[in-house]
Amino acid sequence: MAHSTEHVHESNTKRIWMVFGILSVVTIVEVFLGIIKPEILTHNHLLGMRLLNWIFIILTLYKAYYIAWAFMHLEGETKGLRRAVVWTAIFLIGYLMFILLTEGGYIYDVYKNGHVAWDF
């Protein structure tokens, strides 16, 4: 109802197919990298994580952006709604990830250096 009164919707099919193309290409690149695992990317680390894994995560966020913006049409929503959704998720998930991964790394060190035998 809101739609018919506010503005006439133009057809977005061209953009939809373009986004589909982007998502497909990114997925192909990810799988390709995952299979060949170039040594230069697996042997170099940034902040304790392999470059390859950073690439995977960045490409994933890139895909997530297109899904949320183009398919879920966040780009057409008001700024308020968009920020309420995106920033809430980013802050809470970022915090959760940071805490749990730090803690996991700590337990790994305890297992490794402490007096706990687990490889037997």
Add this chain to the structure above:
Amino acid sequence: MEATVVRTGTEGKTWGGGNQPLGASYGKLMMWFFILSDALTFSGFLAAYGFSRFKFIDSWPIADEVFTHFPFLHGIDAPMYYVALMTFILIFSSVTMVLAVDAGHHMNKSKVTIYMFLTIIGGAVFVGSQAWEWKNFISGEYGALTTKGGNILQVLNTDGERVALSEVAVPMGRDRVEHESNTGIWFDQGETLPTYNLEQIKAGFMANEDLLLRTQILTEDGEKTILTREESLAKLNKDAIGTVEGANLSENEYGTPLFADFFFFITGFHGFHVFSGVLINIIIFFNVIIGTYERRGSYEMVEKVGLYWHFVDLVWVFVFTFFYLV
């Protein structure tokens, strides 16, 4: 009386009241509430997975050794191709969904019908593929030995190729016969016997000089550590306590059982979302066919289920990365 504020001075402003600052209908806004909370649920699961993985960072199973099957290509090593295909199918069903929403904006009933139908098919194919993936994971491929500490030892030949337990085992007398319920009182039955027991594997392993063991500890290169023949024999005789085939919630032939637990839980929870998405899509599909939204003058309902469907796709993108790629 004078203290009563009659005017706030914000009339006509976005948040001054009396209008809809977010410009979204109630239904859509509630769908966004749900999606955000569901996103936090999923990130809780994925963060827990990350926690466990960081805890066992040097012994976590390698995903492309686990998921190597492709339909009709039996015995061919096809790491990740199938899951990549599944990802495509889900992304494509997202595309047909957004095309249905787009057609709905133009009140084009026949197009909405076709695209909704394609979306449902895509979702169903995805759930089916997920089930097939589970089946392969549950039944396993090569089998492995398990140690007292609950670790996994896998058998290799000197060329570095995996060798299945069935090729190692020497047929010989078994230590016991499986006690089934039809041979005694009906409610009483023994533990299931493994296909191959430890004695058969040990005998086969001793007899074949070509066989080596590898542990689940990862080397610098991210490969599993391969023991020498002497180390293998020592490990086999000292630590091995049984065999394990496939994966379930308590054991996993590919490595730590936690990997299997998280795999079943997270992909299962996601698969359940896809399944309910397909059901909701079917309901909306029939509503489209009988003309409910045509009469209502708006296809916004298609838009709302569309949001949910895209969200399911969005979650899969993350599950795909963290389970199969990273």
